[in-house]
Amino acid sequence: MLLKDQGYDVFGVFMRNWDESEETGNANCTVEADYAQAQSVCRHIGVPLHEVDFVRQYWTHVFSDFVAQCEAGVTPNPDLACNRHIKFGALLEHCKSLGADMVATGHYARVQRCANSGQLQLLRGVDPLKDQSYFLASIHGSCLAEVAFPLGGITKEHVRQLAMERGIPSAARQSSSGICFIGRRTFGDFISNYTEPVVGRFEDVTTGQDVGPCANMLAVTLGQGSGISGLKSRMYVVGKDMQSQRVYVAPAQGHPSLFTSSAALQEAHWIAGQPPQELQQGKGLSCSFKARYRQAPQSCTVSVPSDTRGVCKPSRFTRLRGVWPSAGLYVAFKDSARAITPQQAFVMYQGEVCLGSAPILYPGQTLYEMEIPAHGREDLQQPGAISPQALHSAHKEVDMRNLTYAN
Known part of the structure; x- marks a missing residue:
């Protein structure tokens, strides 16, 4: 029109x-x-x-x-x-x-x-x-x-x-949301048409205790409610170990096991056809990012892995099936980021300009693993800054170029 x-x-x-x-x-x-x-x-x-x-x-x-x-x-x-x-x-x-x-x-x-x-x-x-x-x-x-x-x-x-x-027939139609081919079904109901369920067990990261069965590990994702019944408080998915068939959960939406200060990405797609000059020159790229559609932009520094920097120790709460590619980029978050999820799109911006995207390979160690407290539920939209010492401790010892997930 x-x-x-x-x-x-x-x-x-x-x-x-x-x-x-x-x-x-x-x-x-x-x-x-x-x-x-x-x-x-x-x-x-x-x-x-x-x-x-x-x-x-x-x-x-x-x-x-x-x-x-x-x-x-x-x-x-x-x-x-x-x-x-x-x-x-x-x-x-x-x-x-x-x-x-x-x-x-x-x-x-x-x-x-x-x-x-x-x-x-x-x-x-x-x-x-x-x-x-x-x-x-x-x-x-x-x-x-x-x-x-x-x-x-x-x-x-x-x-x-x-x-x-103008009297357009669809003027009052509700906006669409979610994955188009799933419609109004749950993701679990949909994916069961195309995959065999992977039965697992839920484990509370704070106690190490088994808290119930998971009917299909493929149907749960980081940050969502676990759906476990019979518990006093709601549990949230922290990660999945597909090899041991464990789904890790925590008892609060703002639990530090849901937050990390770093992540590894696969090779990036740059809309301009080539990386920004900072990365071409071996420097860190300061930019904002979104790791999911509804997320408010946050600040980060992106760099290319090398022998002397660009290392990111992965969270033990995330282990996948198969062998995955080496990391193409390393990310250090200015503020802790919640529920960084493997294979979700990590989209980078400078100001209003969308630079490109890369699939998330894995989240770095969580604040819980690093023994750093996270903010409570009221601060989830704008998680507080992590100290330079905490950021430094997240960047140790694992060269992303050589990291794969074992079969």
């Missing part, structure tokens, strides 16, 4: 990325309803709608890897892979074959040309509550010249107001 108002020749495209016909247990499938909604909107604003099937590409480039990582016991984020391979890969090429010069999406993000280098940069959306640059942090920078984000410069509230004023 906004682009048509500006005089652009616009057509719509509806993607089918997921085949619901072979699934069981999903009474909330919405693809047909979504398609009917897209048809209604396009009729209302007077533009044609094309339909394209990317089910095979989605399975190959996104979902198969998602399942493999779930089986290893990590928590992958398929949305970044979908944007990289499907929306800003296959869809972009398909739209160009239909005669499009650019592809516009509803992401709350912006594109701007750098005054110094002349390169196009990906920026946060102006609405801090809806900024979606996190999910775009693995796309190729070369595609920024062929995409538009017309919603990136306005707020969600303003978008909804405009849609209601």
